[in-house]
Amino acid sequence: MHGLKVIFKKELADHFSSYRFLILFSLICMVSLIIAYMVSMTIKNEMKDIAKPQFVFLMLFISQGGLFSFVQFVAFFGPLIGLIMGFDLINRERNEGTLSRILAQPIYRDAVINGKFLAGVVTISIMIASIVLVITGLGLILMGVVPGIDEILRILVYMIISIVYISFWLGVAILFSIIFRSVTTSALAGLAVWIFFSFFVSLGANIVAKAFVPDAGPDNLEALLKQITIQRAISLSSPIILYSDATATIVDPTKKTTRSFVFVGPFEKLSSERFSGPLSLHQSLLIVLPYIITLIAITAICFAISYIVFMRQEIRSA
Amino acid sequence: MVVEEKAIIETENLTKVYKGQVAVDHVTFKVFEGEVFGFLGPNGAGKTTLILMLLGLTEPTEGMARVLGVDPVREAIKVKGLIGYMPENMGFYNDLDAIQMLKFMADLNGLPRHIADERIEKALYTVGLENEAKKKIGAYSRGMRQRLGLAELIVKEPKVAFLDEPTLGLDPDATNKMIELIENLSKEQRMTIILCSHFLEMVQKLCSRMRIIIKGKMVAQGTMETLAKEKFGVDSEEYTLEEIYMKYFQEEA
Ligand SMILES: Nc1ncnc2c1ncn2[C@@H]1O[C@H](COP(=O)(O)OP(=O)(O)O)[C@@H](O)[C@H]1O
């Protein structure tokens, strides 16, 4: 156990002292601040004469101030955070010869990947938490809205889902850094997976759905519904869509099935009209629980593969 | 006078095959307590592979090994706690300084902080890095990195140390300094030392006994004198080790 603790502490210190993390963090902070500012201004103007609508605080996260909302930003950019943090964690150490040095010490081999993964997860958690706090603070100052208990709980759940989501991508990056000896190759492989899930899955889902159920005009609701079902089933194989759906339900109780800006299709509007009133937190949780479990499961699978590959790998630097 | 000698390392038919290519070929030997034991052999002979198998970092294809009575395949963690290892490529975290690096290694070995701090100070002084202790390792010369590798061994205080090519790429001055330090490890720290190298002079100066290993096979072992006698029937004064080595090398290659 002491091996895990020692590696964890070193990796955590490495993250927080690296320029990579600093740049990443500043970038995200900058974007979040801009979004929060723009949203606050819009809401403030619109709220001048009318009564305060429900969930004003949550609107800080879901309103598309200028280009996209904070939630959409994390859905789109979150994978990159995980990938950037992890793509060279193992292969760099292998190439520099530090891996064989630390593995010649009395620690279990898996302590290395466990320690690195855990340190990454903690870094991600701190990153997400501080950004949410910054946005909240800004909302307080600019709009004077104080979040209710319900809203705070929703944001907490949102943060947990986001941490799991980015951790999944960290897991993917670590897997590639174990498989590929070259740092560049593993970075590219991560990018390829990200682009595949970001663009191709939703596109492919559309095409497949239309192949199975041909378009039958706007009046044929049955065919339309079938198409949507197939499309959704396929889309859910993408962690990005899983995440978007789950977070949308949690932080946007009035809308239920918003997709991030990349994926919005004409059919979402249809399904979003299924409910009329806002969902209670309890209802929202019930809906997103399977999503969260799936996200955790695919992260675990990814990590299990890393583990198996790493344990059987030949450790020599030359 | 016969001294009861204890075998610290024992192997029997230790073999490693990489995808059909034999890297280490049925190697059997013993190393006794307090020895400085050298493996001499050209590049690609299988020296590194042999050491990795003794450390439990690579699994042997065949044969058995015991290090301090422990099987490195089944109890790798235990073996790793008992031995010290200086890898050939001197991989260190370049953004740490010497003290941070040594502390990290001490932590991995579960050394209590106060003991570690004491030993680190002593070790840096012994290898002559006390003035560079706060410098990032990235700025170290090859010789300094090599000495830092030895400092790590001094901090760990293992019974047995494996040194892989400890003088590779060093200039004559640094080489001599290194040889001196390794002698110090053996005499003052009482470590049993197994080193491998293709650098004859060093092996000659340091090792009581040595083995010549070529293409994975051990072609000769013993003291200089027995090597010379066995193979050529002459006393070692008439042959330098270099000549013996070249002789073997040409015969095998
Ligand atoms: N991972 C590996 N896969 C295949 N062959 C390897 C691997 N590692 C080493 N070898 C081969 O094993 C032989 C011995 O290598 P090594 O032990 O590094 O030699 P030395 O340390 O004596 O220079 C070499 O021929 C090398 O090509």
Ligand SMILES: [Mg+2]
């Ligand atoms: Mg070697």
